[in-house]
Structures are given as structure tokens and as C-alpha cells.
Amino acid sequence: MTFVQIIDCKTDRLDDLNRLMDTWAEQTRGRRTAGHAVVATDRADTKHVVEIVEFPSYEEAMRNSNLPETDRIFREMVALCEEPPTFTDLDVVRDTQFNKAVAARMFAEMSKGNVDVMDELVAEDYHDHDFANQRDTVGLAAIKAEAAGYLAAFDFTFTVERQLADGDEVATRWSWTARHKGDFMGIPATGKTVTGGGTTTFRFEDGKIKEGWWHWDVMGVMRQLGMMPS
The missing domain is CATH 3.10.450.50 (Nuclear Transport Factor 2; Chain: A,)
Structure with missing residues (x-):
């Protein structure tokens, strides 16, 4: 079952956040299990940044989380945010394109x-x-x-x-x-x-x-x- 993780954070350092994501993508090439990632800002509050990451399954997401680069990048991400990010874990029950x-x-x-x-x-x-x-x-x-x-x-x-x-x-x-x-x-x-x-x-x-x-x-x-x- 496809698994999606939504990460909410508050930051005015979007460029730094994007560079951080680029670094993670480069360092985990060939080992990461994430298949799709979207970073978006709230039109009503540009400091509100949402990252949506898709995985083939919850188990694959956990494998991704256990990569040392993921842990290090996450700690750097927290440092960019005004408050600790929040996570929403979702099992996809319908995906209509x-x-x-x-x-x-x-x-x-x-x-x-x-x-x-x-x-x-x-x-x-x-x-x-x-x-x-x-x-x-x-x-x-x-x-x-x-x-x-x-x-x-x-x-x-x-x-x-x-x-x-x-x-x-x-x-x-x-x-x-x-x-x-x-x-x-x-x-x-x-x-x-x-x-x-x-x-x-x-x-x-x-x-x-x-x-x-x-x-x-x-x-x-x-x-x-x-x-x-x-």
C-alpha cells in the first residue's frame, strides 16, 4: 500500500530548505526509497511550508528514515524551522489520476x-x-x-x-x-x-x-x- 508522509514546518528560509533537500537527494542516490516529493508554500502564509513525500509502502518509508543521511538532514531541517516540524503519516486508500x-x-x-x-x-x-x-x-x-x-x-x-x-x-x-x-x-x-x-x-x-x-x-x-x- 502506498504511503505518504506530510511534513509541516514554519520557516522563512525556503531557499536553504530547498538546498538541503537537493543535498539529501544527491547523498542518498541509489539507496533512498522515496519515489516522489513535493515542497509547497501556503498562499495565505508563505512561512508555512509543506513537504509531501511518497513511498511504495510504510516499510519502505521506514527504511528511508533509517538512512544516516536522512537523520542528519532532518536535524539540519529542524534548525531552519521556527518550531519543530509536525508529521502526518497516511496510508493511501485511493489514488485516481x-x-x-x-x-x-x-x-x-x-x-x-x-x-x-x-x-x-x-x-x-x-x-x-x-x-x-x-x-x-x-x-x-x-x-x-x-x-x-x-x-x-x-x-x-x-x-x-x-x-x-x-x-x-x-x-x-x-x-x-x-x-x-x-x-x-x-x-x-x-x-x-x-x-x-x-x-x-x-x-x-x-x-x-x-x-x-x-x-x-x-x-x-x-x-x-x-x-x-x-
């Missing part, structure tokens, strides 16, 4: 042949970068038409292998299996089953997909269809 869920839903609906889901998930001025295309595709109507063309050529079944989120972007590594049932790049339906994979990065704005970058094995698909030598 909404943009990741939207990206996963996009692939699930494409597997069903549902192009119209883009009306809900994609921005009107969406900008698509597909390295299999000579030009970018811009606009909701244009990307729907392009997706409909692919779905007319193949009955895709996508599998989401892994997702990573960073800020307003979500990277999804996926694989797919499809039967070639219609024209693709001038090649009529062969009935062949092809497989492939790739990575798509979506950038979100106001809860919708605003921009996308596609890297996929188009050459592999062409070889499987006999469009080029293996």
Missing part, C-alpha cells in the same frame, strides 16, 4: 470502434503529431476522420501496457492486434492479422486532450501486410 484514466479510456473506446467518444475527450483545436504522417492533423473533426479511416482498415484491439503521468501530460505504452479488413495506404483488405505497438503522449488542458504525439511501428505493420520486404 484522472488524465491517465481519460487516456486509457480513449484506447478502450477505439478498440470498440467508437470514434464519437472523441467529442467528449478531445479539444476542438486538438493538434496531432503522428510520425507516420507527413503533416500534423489539426482539429477535432480532422482527427476523428483520420481515426475513422484507420478503424475502417483494421478492427483494432488495444492493450494499455503502462502509463506515466507528468504534469499535464500522460504517456501510454500500448500494443494492439488487428485484422486487416479494409483499404490501408492503397492496399485492399488482406484478412491478415497484424500486431504492433507504440507510445502515445497526450497533453491535457481543461480536462480534455489538447495535443498528442504518436510513435508506433508503422513499418512493422507494412511488412506484415507484404507492403515492403521483411
Whole structure:
């Protein structure tokens, strides 16, 4: 179970605190168990500083606490604060990353042949970068038409292998299996089953997909269809 520790302190020495965190990160490289750390200041009181640190589990957090560098850095942190820091220990019982869920839903609906889901998930001025295309595709109507063309050529079944989120972007590594049932790049339906994979990065704005970058094995698909030598 993911474990999160929240550290509250009062200090007007934020720069020194950040340098201290940089030192700890450098000195514990390869041994620390913390996976994510956020330092934030209270908009109503800039002296109120909150650090949020995420660990894979409580046990991993305790391993991290037992590092000699962690103990030393903590004592230096206390010296920077106006009063002793307070700690809140939390077991995470729900962790919903909404943009990741939207990206996963996009692939699930494409597997069903549902192009119209883009009306809900994609921005009107969406900008698509597909390295299999000579030009970018811009606009909701244009990307729907392009997706409909692919779905007319193949009955895709996508599998989401892994997702990573960073800020307003979500990277999804996926694989797919499809039967070639219609024209693709001038090649009529062969009935062949092809497989492939790739990575798509979506950038979100106001809860919708605003921009996308596609890297996929188009050459592999062409070889499987006999469009080029293996």
C-alpha cells in the first residue's frame, strides 16, 4: 500500500530548505526509497511550508528514515524551522489520476470502434503529431476522420501496457492486434492479422486532450501486410 508522509514546518528560509533537500537527494542516490516529493508554500502564509513525500509502502518509508543521511538532514531541517516540524503519516486508500484514466479510456473506446467518444475527450483545436504522417492533423473533426479511416482498415484491439503521468501530460505504452479488413495506404483488405505497438503522449488542458504525439511501428505493420520486404 502506498504511503505518504506530510511534513509541516514554519520557516522563512525556503531557499536553504530547498538546498538541503537537493543535498539529501544527491547523498542518498541509489539507496533512498522515496519515489516522489513535493515542497509547497501556503498562499495565505508563505512561512508555512509543506513537504509531501511518497513511498511504495510504510516499510519502505521506514527504511528511508533509517538512512544516516536522512537523520542528519532532518536535524539540519529542524534548525531552519521556527518550531519543530509536525508529521502526518497516511496510508493511501485511493489514488485516481484522472488524465491517465481519460487516456486509457480513449484506447478502450477505439478498440470498440467508437470514434464519437472523441467529442467528449478531445479539444476542438486538438493538434496531432503522428510520425507516420507527413503533416500534423489539426482539429477535432480532422482527427476523428483520420481515426475513422484507420478503424475502417483494421478492427483494432488495444492493450494499455503502462502509463506515466507528468504534469499535464500522460504517456501510454500500448500494443494492439488487428485484422486487416479494409483499404490501408492503397492496399485492399488482406484478412491478415497484424500486431504492433507504440507510445502515445497526450497533453491535457481543461480536462480534455489538447495535443498528442504518436510513435508506433508503422513499418512493422507494412511488412506484415507484404507492403515492403521483411
